[in-house]
Amino acid sequence: MIARLTLAALLVCSTAVAASVSIEYKDGAFRVVGMTFRPEQASAEASGFIVHTEASKDPVFGTYAVENGQLTFRPRFPLAPDVTYVAGIGGASDLIIPGHKSSGSAAQVVKMYPSSPVIPSNELKLYLIFSAPMQGREDIWQKIHLVDSNGTPAYLPFVTLEQPLWNRDYTRLTLLFDPGRIKRGVKPNVDLGPVLVEGKHYTLIIDKDVKDATGQPMVEPFRHDFIAGAAERRGIDPKAWKVTEPHSGTTEPLVIDFGRPLDYALLGDVFQVAGVPGTGMIGAGETEWRFQPSQPWTAGTHQLIVDMALEDQAGNRIGRPFDVDTMTAPVERITATTFTLPFRVN
């Protein structure tokens, strides 16, 4: 306190005006009002003007400036709404900007994909869709549980990546089943057995304590029941797809029925109808993709371009199963990046 008073006295001596000094915060900057400063005082050391959070005396990063005799401090980062800031300079009362804990949250898990109640026992990925952007913390792994019908938790079912796989908006989280538990003959599979056993019932539970981007927990925990079905080890065969061709002059949708569920996230962006603007939609159970043109179809042959990155739920690709018995069924390496499926519009 004495040090501060001394500093204040020094400052008062060294400045022209020392009437009622105060600090204000406006337009992203803290300003000292009622005291004139020289340009060389534009630093914490030379002015004693410090902005810090309530939790620490260490100053926050930012830049000082003296403009027309007025000392300003512009924090490097925008003030966080839930943090209390203290701005102080000897000779004036501290300016306190109180933080407010935001109350209530709308965040919840709205959907899990695959949406089918039965998923293959060699399922590779689950997608969780949240109603609001989430925090993306690495400790989320402790808040995700897979339990069987007896309530017994599965042992390390998912790959606990240091940076969990969120989409850019932090509204979709990808859970990867540990691939070592799926591949037959690989050590984790041999040691621990597969995560999902055909015929068994499971529940995926996401704790309420998973926080949204504002730090609030979810409205409620998420529970989703499913049954592990037969393993899917077939490659994707576009020749088996049922194509419902639209009629020319109409805006009827092009409908591709895969006859089996495919990967939800990839379905969203692997298809393109060459030269035709429109909107793609994923059908129920992820077994179908529909394309709605934004203008009527023209007659003739059109091309559906499919990115070879397309996978089913178990990681099987076009002509390339995920887990192959290489002794009995050698697979050809597919090197093309797209596959073209022609269709007629009459």
Place this chain on the structure above:
Amino acid sequence: MKRSNLFKTLLFITGCALAVAAPATTGMNTGNANVKSAGKLAFGPDGVLFIGDSLGAQVVAVDTGDTAKSASGAVNVQGIDKKIAAALGTSPDQITITDLATNPVSKNVYISVSRGRGADAMAVLLKLDSAGKLSEVKLDNVKFSSVALPNPPTQARDKTNTITEVRYVDGKVLVSGLSNEEFSSNMKVIPFPFASADRGALVEMYHGSHGRYETNSPIQAFVPYTIANKQYILASYTCTPLVKIPVSDLKGGAKIQGTTIAEMGAGNRPLDMVAYTKGGHPYILMANSAHGVTKVDAAHLDTYKPITAPSEISGVPYESLADWKNVKHLQAFDDKQVLVLSGDASGLDLKTVALP
């Protein structure tokens, strides 16, 4: 006397070589590096710091200008998370320390941080000097070069393209990664200085020659390593097989089969690997999610028989260091100490610890 002359001659030759070699920062431009996420870090030559930017799908090389040699010191910051949060004007639960790197010359520690959570998170690069002072390395006005990671040529996907590790060796930046939609693990080898025309090789890695089956499980951590005068990377994966891959095999379009030389136990994810020598004997220190810190005997790694059948813990021997608790990151510091970030939800400490 003769020896002294020879030494002088060598010095002269070396001096000439240094004089003609262009510094690694040649050809860099100054401006906004447009780093969207500050992720994995690795130092290259001449104070160049590589930043793995998963969200920006790029590797950025930044000229830190931090090339003044410093006597090796020590780091000891209790509550580094709180210190960083205070400087960034936020609360500790709103920051994530993504990675650390020690500048091999100055011994200053660089820390990549995400401020805020979710879509509004900001990428921040910090420098911790030997006096414990924290400062920001501004990335919006910096001398840098960058290279976009090769993406499928068809269309832009919404994927984070997570970079799991970045390392530099012999003019090459090695980047392991995983994309969230397509299930594939890959390793990119990018020549440095970055050439705009050459985006490096995209290489799929196969590990675990367990009988007949291949797997695409993601590399979680790796270190460049010389075995019998040949440059390898030593990579570790979830459930902890240790795999060696010759760097010379990492060519564009090549399909590499790694050689599994150790199985270090299931139910575990390796976090970081640091190679070092103590008493003339080589070791690798590994931090793990479940197994704590392990010290791997790295001598004669060329002599281990490849593990090609399902087996219990086997191959290269290692010991578990029971005293090293809650270690989140391990990074090389100097030839006597390793940099350790450890702690739990109540706080994180950053310190140098004597190599075991």
